[in-house]
Amino acid sequence: MTKSYPFSKDLRLSGQIQAAGTSVMSNIPEGFIRRSDKEFVQFLFIAMSSSAEVQSQLYVALDQGYINHKQFDEIYGQAEKTAMLISGLIKYLRTKSAKQTKSTEKTKQTE
Secondary structure, three states: OOOOOOHHHOHHHHHHHHHHHHHHHHHHHHHHOOOOHHHHHHHHHHHHHHHHHHHHHHHHHHHOOOOOHHHHHHHHHHHHHHHHHHHHHHHHHHHHHHHHHHHHHHHHHHO
16 A cells, blocks of 8 residues: 555655554564563553554545545554454453452462
8 A cells, every 4th residue: 555656655654654554563472472461461552552543644645645435444444453353352361360360369368
């Protein structure tokens, strides 16, 4: 998408969209490797924010005439789906963490 003319001539916007998309992909494994659910969740929030950034920049690309409505809808939908999947993972990790905390507290109380 960003390599087609005239979009390719707007180096700043095409670079921002590419960077935001790459940020989504990069922050997930970066957070995972930290081996802590708390840190992983922080990086997942950054990834989800980058997905929202892609969506925001798509409006600019549409307004500038760089992409058509079909392209906008397709890519916007992909970014939305990605954000929803990340959000689901965040909810899972937070629930898991809360259950582990309660289990640890119960164990300490019985000792």
